[in-house]
Amino acid sequence: IEGESLPSVSAAASMLAPVRLRIHPLSRLERDELGRAQLVLQMELLDAAGHSGKWLGRATVAIERLAGPSAGEATTDAARRFNLTTPQNSNARFDWITRTYVRRIAPLPTWYDTLVDGSERDATARVRCTFTLLDAQGTARTLEDTAVLRAFR
Numbered sequence: 001i002e003g004e005s006l007p008s009v010s011a012a013a014s015m016l017a018p019v020r021l022r023i024h025p026l027s028r029l030e031r032d033e034l035g036r037a038q039l040v041l042q043m044e045l046l047d048a049a050g051h052s053g054k055w056l057g058r059a060t061v062a063i064e065r066l067a068g069p070s071a072g073e074a075t076t077d078a079a080r081r082f083n084l085t086t087p088q089n090s091n092a093r094f095d096w097i098t099r100t101y102v103r104r105i106a107p108l109p110t111w112y113d114t115l116v117d118g119s120e121r122d123a124t125a126r127v128r129c130t131f132t133l134l135d136a137q138g139t140a141r142t143l144e145d146t147a148v149l150r151a152f153r
Contacts, residue, residue, distance in 0.1 A: 013136035018045035018055050021131045021143035024100045029108075029116050029125075029149055037116045038106030039063055039078070042098060043129055045143070052099040056085050057133035061103060065111060066124040066148065080105050084131075115149055125149045 007015070024042035032038040041061050044052050062079040082103055084090045093101045114120035127149060132142045 010136045016047055016053065017135050018053070018131070018133065018143060019048050020046040021129060021145045022046060023127055023129050023145045023147040024098065026098060026100070027127065027147065029112060031116060032104070032106045034107075036106055037108045037110070037112035038104055039108065039112075039127065041103045041105060041127065041129065042095070042100040043103070043131065044098075044100045045131065054090055054094055054101075055131075055133050056087070056090055057131050058082075059084060059101065059103070059132075060130045061105060062128045063105065063108070063112075063149075064126050064128075066126050067122050078105055078108050123150070 022044040024044045026040075026042045028040050029037055030040060039061075043059060043061075045055055046052055058081065060079065060081045080103065082089075082093065082101075084093060084101065090101075093103065095102050111123075112125065114123040115125060125148070126146055128144070128146045130142050130144045132140060135141050
């Protein structure tokens with residue numbers, strides 16, 4: 001159309017780049033196929049307009065006890081990194097229905113069974129997730145979010 005021009009690559013990338021990471025409310029502790037506690041993390045990347053989408057980068061997920069049996073013995077019970085730096089890896093982890101990246105973290109220490117089955121009423125854990133990306137100017141940025149998990153009773 002006459003008089004219209006396409007945005008520059010930098011402007012388009014800036015508009016679509018994630019500016020916020022959210023641990024999605026569908027993240028949960030559940031049992032894996034062997035009956036062990038596992039964290040199913042659903043990580044959502046949001047752009048400046050609040051729309052979720054995909055981006056290439058590296059993610060780290062850590063889960064730690066806050067309260068419950070033997071609380072405080074280990075600062076971090078489980079930490080995992082996952083590589084989303086290629087289109088193949090990004091596509092494999094992305095769920096198009098929820099528009100989140102999904103990562104299953106197992107096995108977890110047996111203490112997390114108290115969160116899954118609700119046997120320890122005061123049991124809580126914190127999940128911390130980071131995502132490092134290159135923005136449209138080539139600058140590395142890290143987005144972060146935390147969520148607290150409580151025993152379901």
